[in-house]
Amino acid sequence: MQLESLYQEIILDHYKHPHGRGLRDAEDPADRVGEAHHVNPTCGDEITVRVATDGATLHDVSYDGMGCSISQASASVLHELLTGRGATEAFEVHEAFLALMSGRGQVTPDEDVLGDGVAFEGVARYPARVKCALLPWMAFKDAAARAGVGASPTEVKA
Amino acid sequence: MTTIAIPPGMPQYDDVPRYDVTAVRADFPILDREVNGHPLVYLDSANTSHKPRQVLDVLAEHYARHNANVSRSVHTLGTEATEAYEGARAKVATFVNAPSVDEVVFTKNSTEAINIVAYAFSNASLRADADPRLRLGPGDEIVISEMEHHSNIVPWQLLAERTGATLRWFPVTDNGRLDESGLTDLVNERTKIVSLVHMSNILGTVNATSRITARVREVGALLLLDCSQSVPHMPIDVVDLDADFIVFTGHKMCGPTGIGVLWGRMELLAAMPPVFGGGSMIETVTMGGSTYAAPPARFEAGTPPIAEAVALGAAVDYLSGIGMRAIQWHEKQLTAYALDALGTVPGLRIFGPEVPVGRGGTISFALGDVHPHDVGQVLDSLGVQVRVGHHCARPVCTRFGVPATTRASFYLYTTTEEIDALVAGLEQVRKVFC
Numbered sequence: 001m002q003l004e005s006l007y008q009e010i011i012l013d014h015y016k017h018p019h020g021r022g023l024r025d026a027e028d029p030a031d032r033v034g035e036a037h038h039v040n041p042t043c044g045d046e047i048t049v050r051v052a053t054d055g056a057t058l059h060d061v062s063y064d065g066m067g068c069s070i071s072q073a074s075a076s077v078l079h080e081l082l083t084g085r086g087a088t089e090a091f092e093v094h095e096a097f098l099a100l101m102s103g104r105g106q107v108t109p110d111e112d113v114l115g116d117g118v119a120f121e122g123v124a125r126y127p128a129r130v131k132c133a134l135l136p137w138m139a140f141k142d143a144a145a146r147a148g149v150g151a152s153p154t155e156v157k158a
Numbered sequence: 159m160t161t162i163a164i165p166p167g168m169p170q171y172d173d174v175p176r177y178d179v180t181a182v183r184a185d186f187p188i189l190d191r192e193v194n195g196h197p198l199v200y201l202d203s204a205n206t207s208h209k210p211r212q213v214l215d216v217l218a219e220h221y222a223r224h225n226a227n228v229s230r231s232v233h234t235l236g237t238e239a240t241e242a243y244e245g246a247r248a249k250v251a252t253f254v255n256a257p258s259v260d261e262v263v264f265t266k267n268s269t270e271a272i273n274i275v276a277y278a279f280s281n282a283s284l285r286a287d288a289d290p291r292l293r294l295g296p297g298d299e300i301v302i303s304e305m306e307h308h309s310n311i312v313p314w315q316l317l318a319e320r321t322g323a324t325l326r327w328f329p330v331t332d333n334g335r336l337d338e339s340g341l342t343d344l345v346n347e348r349t350k351i352v353s354l355v356h357m358s359n360i361l362g363t364v365n366a367t368s369r370i371t372a373r374v375r376e377v378g379a380l381l382l383l384d385c386s387q388s389v390p391h392m393p394i395d396v397v398d399l400d401a402d403f404i405v406f407t408g409h410k411m412c413g414p415t416g417i418g419v420l421w422g423r424m425e426l427l428a429a430m431p432p433v434f435g436g437g438s439m440i441e442t443v444t445m446g447g448s449t450y451a452a453p454p455a456r457f458e459a460g461t462p463p464i465a466e467a468v469a470l471g472a473a474v475d476y477l478s479g480i481g482m483r484a485i486q487w488h489e490k491q492l493t494a495y496a497l498d499a500l501g502t503v504p505g506l507r508i509f510g511p512e513v514p515v516g517r518g519g520t521i522s523f524a525l526g527d528v529h530p531h532d533v534g535q536v537l538d539s540l541g542v543q544v545r546v547g548h549h550c551a552r553p554v555c556t557r558f559g560v561p562a563t564t565r566a567s568f569y570l571y572t573t574t575e576e577i578d579a580l581v582a583g584l585e586q587v588r589k590v591f592c
Contacts, residue, residue, distance in 0.1 A: 002194070002539065003535070003536060003539040003590075006535065007532075007535075007590060012590070012591075042547055043530070043531055043546065043547045043548070043561070043562050044547065044548050044552070044555065044561035044562045045529075045531075045561065046561070066561060067529060067531075067561070068529035068530075068531035068532050069529060069531075069532045069591070070531070070532075126535070129531070129535070132531065
């Protein structure tokens, strides 16, 4: 069944057993903390992502939200992939995930870079669901910018 | 089992008008197609309906044989196009029993129709000599309900912002009915307009309007009914409804997109200032100022959706040929069947009336904690097309504490087999997610 390419076991597993869920305060009080709340206006999915960083390393990427299996599993994978990473490296992963999701199924993901994120390859073939997968990653980008790392916060939404 | 005989002389069960659904389905070319390797099961007619060949043919025929602009040409094609366009207006007027054909204003859709009324109020509010019923200011009130489509919320929020008037609303009960308990307080001498949905696009509820209408008349306010979901599915008579305005849209009633209707009582339309300015809506234009045409032309600036209007006329003919009473009864039977069938699905919760009374064939539900997007995706893989999301009625979702719902909606071509396919699909959803 083609549906299995969308709902891969890894995605369903992250959805049913999310990693690192819940918004957390920074362990190190010296860390800068940035937070962003994004919604998908067509379906009402919501996510809040919080980034705690000293500017070089992302000490924590925490999140809370509600939504479909794709958006929630994506947030779990985001947390797993980016927590503890160097900021530069984290944005390389971010870019690789965006490239995968905008690839309409034509991009072969690199498991060394994307880890469980490779499971979203099938999602890229469903244009209506790409936004679900990207929701936490877009919120992450804004949260990181607010914490002073990554891209300039030109497109930061409330 | 006991059989209850209906006494002779009373309307008998078999007196209800019926039609052959298989024959009707043969009129809709799209129903033959497959989706993801399965026969199409289209349960999204509240979103947009399909179009029968009779409508598609008229649309093509208009462009192929009679194409010209309307109301401004003396040539033969222009005359044919104008006659077809005005003929469609007459058909629509008859369909909703409008006392005058000039009370039917063609618009782009229901949204535009509501906005025309709201902006006419707005424009009237700027003129001291305008009809006082149309003038709004601080202290005046607009009343809507919590079960409205966004198209019957946002235009009134904007009108309230522009005029300083206050927006108030009827709440919704736990059963998905309009809560009329606060009627006399909500609709009072400060109320200028009450704008309500006739049939909810998310809950399926058909609102009984007579108490509200009586109260609206008592306080001298005006009543607009959003009939986008009712005109396609049941006989509608504007005289019987005793509304001041109704709006509906062509694409939900077997017609094309891009054509909708504002019906208004003539003396009100005549009192309303124009909203869009341009060609066709004027009486005379000088560089110093203009005077305006009588309704409906006053509200139809520019070249209208001509072919779409003509095709809407064909859709009205098609529906009338089958009979709106028969369509209403068919959908009532489907709704009763679907409510029973969905009741057998473990963990399924229906939002809106759970009995097939005072409701139409639009059913929203949640399946356990499974997100509606996931429900819709699995159903789509089986060819079953439902709508998922907030259905442009976010306040209803908030009222019932969910971000979104899954919605199945029926029409004259829907069969009980399609409802069975939905229920079977929901089992598949449960296998993946529960």
